[in-house]
Amino acid sequence: METKTTLDRALGVLAGGCDSPVRSGWGVSAPMFVQSGANGAYAFDEHGKRYIDYIMAYGPLLFGHTHPALVRGLDELVAGGFVWGCTHPEEIRLAERIRAYLPSMERMRFVSTGTEAVMSAIRVARAFTRRNLILKFAGNYHGHFDLALLNAGASAHTSDAKASGIPEGVMRDVVVARYNDLSSVDAFLADREAELAAIIVEPIVGNMGYVPPEPGFLEGLRERTKRCGALLIFDEVITWLRFGLHGAQARVGIVPDITTIGKIMGGGAPIAAFGGREEVMRVLAPAGSTFTGGTHGGNPFSIGMAHRVIDLLEAHPEYYAQMRSLAERLAAGIREIFRERDLPYAVVQTESIVDFKFRPGHPNRNYDDAVAADKSRYAEYYKKMLARAILLPPSQNEVMFVSTAHTARDIDETLEAIRASL
Numbered sequence: 342m343e344t345k346t347t348l349d350r351a352l353g354v355l356a357g358g359c360d361s362p363v364r365s366g367w368g369v370s371a372p373m374f375v376q377s378g379a380n381g382a383y384a385f386d387e388h389g390k391r392y393i394d395y396i397m398a399y400g401p402l403l404f405g406h407t408h409p410a411l412v413r414g415l416d417e418l419v420a421g422g423f424v425w426g427c428t429h430p431e432e433i434r435l436a437e438r439i440r441a442y443l444p445s446m447e448r449m450r451f452v453s454t455g456t457e458a459v460m461s462a463i464r465v466a467r468a469f470t471r472r473n474l475i476l477k478f479a480g481n482y483h484g485h486f487d488l489a490l491l492n493a494g495a496s497a498h499t500s501d502a503k504a505s506g507i508p509e510g511v512m513r514d515v516v517v518a519r520y521n522d523l524s525s526v527d528a529f530l531a532d533r534e535a536e537l538a539a540i541i542v543e544p545i546v547g548n549m550g551y552v553p554p555e556p557g558f559l560e561g562l563r564e565r566t567k568r569c570g571a572l573l574i575f576d577e578v579i580t581w582l583r584f585g586l587h588g589a590q591a592r593v594g595i596v597p598d599i600t601t602i603g604k605i606m607g608g609g610a611p612i613a614a615f616g617g618r619e620e621v622m623r624v625l626a627p628a629g630s631t632f633t634g635g636t637h638g639g640n641p642f643s644i645g646m647a648h649r650v651i652d653l654l655e656a657h658p659e660y661y662a663q664m665r666s667l668a669e670r671l672a673a674g675i676r677e678i679f680r681e682r683d684l685p686y687a688v689v690q691t692e693s694i695v696d697f698k699f700r701p702g703h704p705n706r707n708y709d710d711a712v713a714a715d716k717s718r719y720a721e722y723y724k725k726m727l728a729r730a731i732l733l734p735p736s737q738n739e740v741m742f743v744s745t746a747h748t749a750r751d752i753d754e755t756l757e758a759i760r761a762s763l
Contacts, residue, residue, distance in 0.1 A: 347375050347387055348372065348373055348375075351373070351375075358373060359373060363734070363735055363736050363739075364735070365735075366735050368716070368720075368735050368736035368737070368738075369719065369720040369723040369724065369735045369736065369737075370720050371720065371723060371724050371727070371735060374386065374727070374732065374735070375387045377389065379394065379406035379407065380406055380407050381405045381406060381407065381746035382394060382405050382406075382744060382746040382747040382748070382751055383406070384396075384406070384732050390730065391730060392727070392730045392731060392732040393730065393731050393732065393747075393751050393754060393755055394406070394732045395731070395732060395733055395734070395741040395742060395743070395755075396732055396733070396734050396739075396742070397742040397743075397744055398604075398609050399734070399739065399742075400547065400579050400583060400605060400742050401603070401604045401605035401607075401608065401609045402608070402609055402742070402744055403582060403583065403605065403608070403650075403654075403660070403664070403693075403744055403745065404608065404653065404660075404744060404745045404746060405744040405745060405746025405747070406746070408608070408653070408745075408746070410649055410652070410653050411608045411646065411649055411650070411653075417645075418641070418642050418645040418646070419641075419642055421641060422641065423640060423641070423642045424636060424637055424640040424641070424642075425640070425641060426636050428639065429639070429641060429644075431641065431644050431645065431648065432451065432639040432641075432644050434648070435451075435644050435647050435648060435651075436449050436451075436614075436616075438648075438651055439602070439606075439614065439616075440616075442586045442587050442588070443577075443581070443587070443588055443590070443600060443602070443616075445590060445596050445597055445598075445600055445616075445617060445618070446600050446614075446616030446617060447616070447617065447618055447619040447622070448616055448617070448618075448619050448622035448623075449614050449615065449616025449617075449622070450614065450615060450616065450622075450625065450633060450638065451612065451613070451614045451638045451639040451643075451644070452612075452613050452614065452615070452633070452635060452637075452638050453611045453612065453613060453635060453637045453638065453643070454484070454603070454604070454611060454613050455483075455484055455576075455578035455601065455602075455603035455604065455613050456483075456484025456485050456486055456489070457484075457613060457635070458484075458578070458601040458602065458603065458613040458614060458615040459483040459484045459486075459489060459541070459574075459576055459578075459601050459615070460484065460486045460489070461615050461633040462539075462541075462574050462599045462601050462615040462617075463475055463488065463538075463539065463541065463574070464631060464633065465599065465615070465617070465621060465622065465624055465625065465631060465633075466538045466539035466571075466572045466574060466598075466599060466621075467538045467539075468624040468629070468630070468631040469538075469572065469620075469621050469624050470537075470538045470539070470570065470571060470572065472535075472536055472537060472538040472571070473514045473536060473538060474514055474515070474516065474533060474536040474537045474538055475488060475514065475515045475516075475537075475538055475539055475540075475541060476515075476516050476517075476518055476526065476529060476530065476537060476539070476540045476541070477489070477491070477492075477515060477516075477517055477518070477540075477541050477542070478517065478518055478519065478520040478542055478543075478707075478708075479492040479517050479518070479519060479520065479549075479707070479708035479709075480492070480520055480546060480548065480549030480552070480707065480708030480711055480738075481520065481541075481542060481543045481546060481548060481549075481576065482543075482548035483541060483543075483576050487506075487507045487508065487511045488511055488514070488515050490505060490507060491507065491511075491512065491515055491517055492517040492708065516529040516530075516533075517529075519707050519708070519709065520542075520546065520549075520552060520554075520558075520706070520707045520708065521552070521554060521555045521558050521706050521707050522558075522707060523557075523558060523561040523562075523565075526540075526561070526562070526565065527565075530565070530569070534568075534569040534571075535569070537566075537569050537570075537571040538571055538572065539566070539571055539572040539573070539574050539598075539599075540562050540565070540566055540571065540572075540573055540574065541574040541576060542559070542562060542573075542574070542575065542576065543575075543576050543577075543579070543580070544559060544575050544576075544577065544580060544589040544590060544593050544595065544597075545580050545584065545589045545592070545593070545691075547579040547580070547583075547694065547739075547740055548579070548738060548739070549705060549707075549708050549711035549738050550689075550696050550698050550704075550705045550711055550714075550737070550738060550739075550740060551689050551690075551691065551694050551695075551696040551704075551705070551740050552704070552705045552706060552707070552711075553691065554593060555706065559593050559595045560595065563595050563596075566598070572598040572599060572617075572621065573595075573597045573598050573599075574597060574598065574599045574600070574601070575589070575590055575595075575597035575599070575600045575601070576601050577589055577590065577600055577601060577602050577603075578601055578602060578603035578604075578605075578613070579603075579605070581600075581602045581603075581605065581606070582605045582606060582650070582654070583605060583692065583693065583694070583742075584691075584692050585661060585692075586651075586654060586655075588600075588602075597617070598617050598618055598621055599615060599616065599617035599618075599621060600615070600616060600617060601613070601614070601615045602614050602615075605650075606647045606650055606651070607643050607646040607647045607650060608646055608647075608649065608650045610642070610643045610646040610647070611637070611643055612643035612644070612646070612647055660745050661692065661693075663745055664692065664693035664743050664744065664745055664747075665692050665693060667693070667743045667747050667748075667749065667752055668690050668692065668693050668694065668695050668743045669690060670749065670752045671690070671695050671741070671743065671752045671755065671756070672688050672689075672690035672695050674752065674753075674756040674759075675688045675695070675697060675756070675759060676688045678756065678759055678760050678763065679697075681760075682763060684763070685701035685702065686698065686699060686700065686701065687702065687703055687704040689704045689705075693742060693743040693744070694740050694741070694742060694743075695740065695741040695743065696740040696741060698710075698711070698714040698719075698737060699714050699715040699716075699718040699719050699722070699737070700713050700714040700715065711737075711738060714737055716737055719737040722762055722763070723735060725761075725762035726758055726759070726762050729758035729761060729762060730758070731754075731755055731758045731759075
């Protein structure tokens with residue numbers, strides 16, 4: 342009898358062979374990478390081969406895999422159980438710690454995923470304004486609920502809304518503008534300002550490659566929401582903690598009405614939150630009539646993990662400089678390789694994120710730029726890097742994440758692989 346491969350077995354029980362489409366390798370026409378373990382900066386395939394990992398669970402692993410401060414003594418966190426269904430002191434203390442760093446989150450509520458956080462934030466915005474229209478941006482990824490998937494970034498590939506199970510009614514209540522383009526925003530809001538409940542945006546984008554806001558863009562969104570009586574929602578699921586304890590909102594100097602944060606605060610454990618101005622959050626039951634809730638929200642295990650992450654960052658403020666230095670080394674090395682080969686690709690780097698696209702000219706400014714990149718070339722590059730034991734995201738819409746577990750030697754080994762692969 343023929344022995345089934347891991348992929349055969351996966352296809353036999355998992356829809357599409359995976360739990361998230363990007364993992365299948367379809368974006369790079371490659372076989373699915375099957376991981377059997379991880380340690381520090383390294384992932385191991387099902388045969389035990391070691392790879393330098395730049396996926397880092399798509400961002401949340403600031404300290405790499407299995408940092409001792411996060412994986413030791415887990416019995417203490419679960420001694421009283423994984424989930425209680427009751428409010429507890431450590432949940433309250435975590436909310437106080439978060440608010441100290443993100444003062445815009447005057448009141449917050451814990452959930453389990455970034456998708457839940459954004460979905461709940463939009464419900465709150467609609468309840469507060471008593472309006473339905475949401476304006477979002479092509480290439481910004483806000484999770485996998487209906488509204489969020491229209492022209493999303495990451496690896497969502499939702500070009501046909503009806504075929505994707507998104508009802509026509511949802512499409513009537515959302516408009517998708519071009520990031521970094523206020524004229525696009527104005528065009529979509531013409532004659533509809535009175536319908537606008539919220540503008541949701543990644544203040545710094547990490548899901549169509551790395552894209553920072555151009556000067557005046559976020560300020561323009563803030564001005565427009567105030568003018569029309571709508572709310573501004575910052576999706577900081579990627580950026581909070583990746584860009585420091587004060588998040589992207591401190592870096593860009595804009596205070597949103599609602600903020601969403603995600604699993605990075607738990608070191609990858611399932612925890613997220615949404616929060617904002619007290620008067621806005623007051624619409625939530627039991628104070629108001631808007632319901633959000635879930636048994637796992639604020640569960641003691643995930644809350645405990647989040648405390649460990651913040652403890653680690655507070656005890657080691659040098660970690661950010663360490664990651665930044667490694668990312669700068671990586672970016673500078675890639676630029677030098679491009680100069681050697683006269684390749685016209687822009688390399689971008691901020692803090693611990695490094696990115697380039699197979700598209701000549703300036704760095705990505707919007708989703709139009711992202712989709713113009715050469716996907717087939719990235720697919721070949723991905724496969725050649727994988728053969729040299731470098732694990733990159735299996736989609737050109739993603740970025741490279743550096744962690745505290747990476748070393749200068751890892752960076753140099755990666756640069757050798759890039760030089761050979763190109």
